[in-house]
Amino acid sequence: MHQLPKVPATEVENRINKFQKTLQQFELDGALITQNVDIYYLTGSMQNGVLFVPASGQPRFYVKKSVSRAEVEASVPVEAMGRIKELGKKIQSRFGQVKKIGIEMDVLPYGLAIRYLSMFPDGEPVDISFPLRLQRAVKSDYELEQLRVAASRVNEIVALLPEIIRPGMSEAELAAKIEYKLHLHGNPGIYRMRGYNQELSLGVVASGSAAATPTYFDGPAGGLGLTTASPQGASHETIAAGEPILVDISMVNEGYIVDQTRIAVIGELDQELESAYELTRKILKEAETMGKPGVPWKFLYARALEMVEEAGLTEHFMGYGQDRAKFLGHGVGLEFDELPVLATAFDQPLETGMVIAIEPKFTFPGRGVVGIENTYLVTENGLEPITFASEELIRIPAG
Amino acid sequence: MHQLPKVPATEVENRINKFQKTLQQFELDGALITQNVDIYYLTGSMQNGVLFVPASGQPRFYVKKSVSRAEVEASVPVEAMGRIKELGKKIQSRFGQVKKIGIEMDVLPYGLAIRYLSMFPDGEPVDISFPLRLQRAVKSDYELEQLRVAASRVNEIVALLPEIIRPGMSEAELAAKIEYKLHLHGNPGIYRMRGYNQELSLGVVASGSAAATPTYFDGPAGGLGLTTASPQGASHETIAAGEPILVDISMVNEGYIVDQTRIAVIGELDQELESAYELTRKILKEAETMGKPGVPWKFLYARALEMVEEAGLTEHFMGYGQDRAKFLGHGVGLEFDELPVLATAFDQPLETGMVIAIEPKFTFPGRGVVGIENTYLVTENGLEPITFASEELIRIPAG
Incomplete structure (x- = not known):
């Protein structure tokens, strides 16, 4: 056969x-x-x-x-x-x-x-x-192996971004180029979601105000999308210098999905947005330390909310205003929306072997979305990154 | 907004x-x-x-x-x-x-x-x-307009196949190149299916024995797929001369999906398979004439079964043996598996304005799948093609 x-x-x-x-x-x-x-x-x-x-x-x-x-x-x-x-x-x-x-x-x-x-x-x-x-939230060694292969593929994409991204290209063109490379690595292009009516194509590759457009997707960044019939992710809008380019992408290997977000910018990023980006990195570091077996899922979200409030950015966290998503991270594996969910309603404790995508993000309407995301393994020593691309802003010369 | x-x-x-x-x-x-x-x-x-x-x-x-x-x-x-x-x-x-x-x-x-x-x-x-x-099966002028735009995109792909297909490339590479071009035309990459557990990525771009591998998908061609976790469509197998290359692809425009299949071959196709391909064209012509308002959906399938039996190809029709799909065509629109379904259980009559993908196909285990598919509009005069790429075998020089 x-x-x-x-x-x-x-x-x-x-x-x-x-x-x-x-x-x-x-x-x-x-x-x-x-x-x-x-x-x-x-x-x-x-x-x-x-x-x-x-x-x-x-x-x-x-x-x-x-x-x-x-x-x-x-x-x-x-x-x-x-x-x-x-x-x-x-x-x-x-x-x-x-x-x-x-x-x-x-x-x-x-x-x-x-x-x-x-x-x-x-x-x-x-x-x-x-x-x-x-x-299913607790992964075996076999499952971790599949996730690590997927992580190496999304890392390769990040390394290629400086040569792929060009001012004046559309979000859709950038998304198509990324997806093409992932397809050549054996990505099937189906990102399975369990939630009723939830669906995903590649992820959110979007920039500037288009990235900040709210949508039905239960995540921290929506995206304008191509049409009202596909209202999320990449749009036909042009990528311009000075705005954050959100590269929130997933790769599937033997059914197992990893999720990773990095930010690129052509030229210089607005100082306020760059500071917000640095804060998402700090939230991630805090989660890495906190994320040990026995810690309730909701604690990581609560701690992130504290840090965001101290910075006065509550209205911008995980979406803007009424359209904020109410979580910090989600399990990934054979499905994109697995357990654990790092959200207020969940008292359950983290367990060794759980795999979580943690994705602090800030939305600035009309300006863009900044944030970062890694997929992690829960270990006795805290969260161990499975995705490993450099977390620095990806700076692309404007000229 | x-x-x-x-x-x-x-x-x-x-x-x-x-x-x-x-x-x-x-x-x-x-x-x-x-x-x-x-x-x-x-x-x-x-x-x-x-x-x-x-x-x-x-x-x-x-x-x-x-x-x-x-x-x-x-x-x-x-x-x-x-x-x-x-x-x-x-x-x-x-x-x-x-x-x-x-x-x-x-x-x-x-x-x-x-x-x-x-x-x-x-x-x-x-x-x-x-x-x-x-x-929803009966389309308005607005909906037909969206479908016609999608049809022109899949036609462009067929025109490009002679320059895209090369001996020794993998099915996955061919599928990735096709999908890339469709993405640039605004294809969101999500092919919505209503059926529980049914899913689709692009379609079935597969050749030779890999294309003839049966799978869970409720269609006439399955495909080996990339992994057991994604067991349909394109695989990592190499495309070789002399075997049928199935290019069964879909394009989505403003949410509306068209579905079209053409066959390419590098060099010459085995005479038995070429004859079977010619029979699928005849079945399609017969359906075009029969498909008028008032005709029960099941009649078109029954007539196709008759033609197939006359040719002694019953075991090969719409899959092989136990894995045959039991229909001739399906509605398309906002979903890939719409009504009407051209199958035995459906006594309902065709209506003006219904849109159907009709896809007679033959599976030869170890050798490949041949067949053709157009998306049609039901009119008073029979089925009017919405997809319009040339129906001739696409012959690619072997050297």
Whole structure:
């Protein structure tokens, strides 16, 4: 069938074992996993189907398409799915009656959930998404390796920026050139997001007032975008000297996403914006020290808010005014919007092995966005950077 | 805020009026529209929020982010959304008690649906997706104009293929070069799909045996892909002389997607594959004549199956063996997987103004995929092509 690298079988086995402990803890008979990314995480294959994970014993991947490809890729047993009615019978004859069943309530569409749940007439659905996402937040050595390769690719892009960026080019042209280089490195161009209606293309490559345009995207920088039908990120606006050029880009390697932001400027940056940029670097350093196992996620956000308030920049932090995003960072991995979320509502503690993109940014309407972002690994000694491009402003001669 | 082109206000008004007729026909008090594409279609804005459309009277767009941007883009009244509890009160104090409510059951996640429905304690949910998608299937002059611009961009790519394709380049490199050119034309790189777990990056640019690798994607050609985490489309395999190079690409303009497939070959194509390609052209011509208002969608697929069976190629049609897709074409518009679907289960009639991508293809395992695809408009005289690149095999000298 094919010779593509596979997720190691031991990796899949460890993931299933850990997930089954959660199922036991929640006193579930099993979980019906339906989302492509969760299925990939728990089987090693992203073929189309559903995965039944019993509280103990071997899971089974019921595949619609392609069965033959799933057989090659998955490290769990594969069977043709058939119709939903038949599937219910297959599952219960193999695994017994299912009374309490985990489903992914944050992603599984309502209509499909009703149909799947009809397979278990006495089954009570329980939302299993948060615990599964919490498990996925802690990365294995295999996963870290994939992220480190992705980080080296975005570093290469930053090194090339001085020769790519030219006054008078459009944001879209700059974004296209960056994406082209990432594609040649094997970036598939799909940046998976779990959040309903959230989507991302490359990231936010934008400058000046266009970068400061607010938008629907739940992040600290929006961007004007190309059209009202794609209202975020790069636009057709021209990049001019003296304005901050936001290069917030992602690279995907073997499914794993890293996220990194750097700022470039043609000529000189306005002193106020440069000071704000320096403050984002300080916020990042503070987070690096604070980010140890056991520290609640919300503490890093709270500390950043303190530093921003001291500087009198609260209205500009993570967007402007009403359009501010209310977080400092987000987990990355197979999805762009993973746990942890560094935000007020989250009391959960950081754990060794979690991977977080931390992205303090300031928006100045009409002038631009400045900020920085690294993807980090949580270790006993604090946050260890996975992305490693130079954090200095990238200065491009005006002439 | 910004000067981007807007969806004309009369366009939005017509769409709302038509949708309200459906709500009345279904005896609904209103519909709560939550999906970004449906919201864009019915308001002109893709900002994050929910749209309440009463059975009659003015709809209201409750926006989370960005309210200020939605006010500029939307042609319906905008209000800050607030928390879900407050939203329920706001809606019922403005629109009265809601007893029967339309929701998009095919896309709205289960957990979110439960929360939204809790706003209407006596409300009975009804799936409004299919009728809304049916309405969206029929395009206005404004929408056709956007599609025609997109078609001219994919035509330009086909014209460039003889100078882009070189023996020994990888599929990924070819895909990257094509995508780069489309990006410069304003392609945002997001190809929206409505189907759960379905996703697309550019299309399928693949050759030889890699193109014939089956995958999860619900289409006639899969492709090996770059990794098991992105198992479709272009791979790192090398393009060799004598094998069919499938260039199945999409371009998005103002949110509207066209889909087109052409085949290139370096040197000479195997006679059996070339004959199969000629048969796909004949199937397309037959569909062009048959595709008139009133004809059931399934008839076009049934006729194609007949022609394929006469040629003894049934096992190869729209994928191979167990991995065949069971349709001939699909609607395109703001989403890649719109109505109509030309498949056995669909008795619905074609209507003037529907736009369909028709894509007969044959898969030969180990050898490649051949086929053709145009995006068409349904007219009284049959299907009128919107994509218009030459349908001849693109022959590239081997030396």
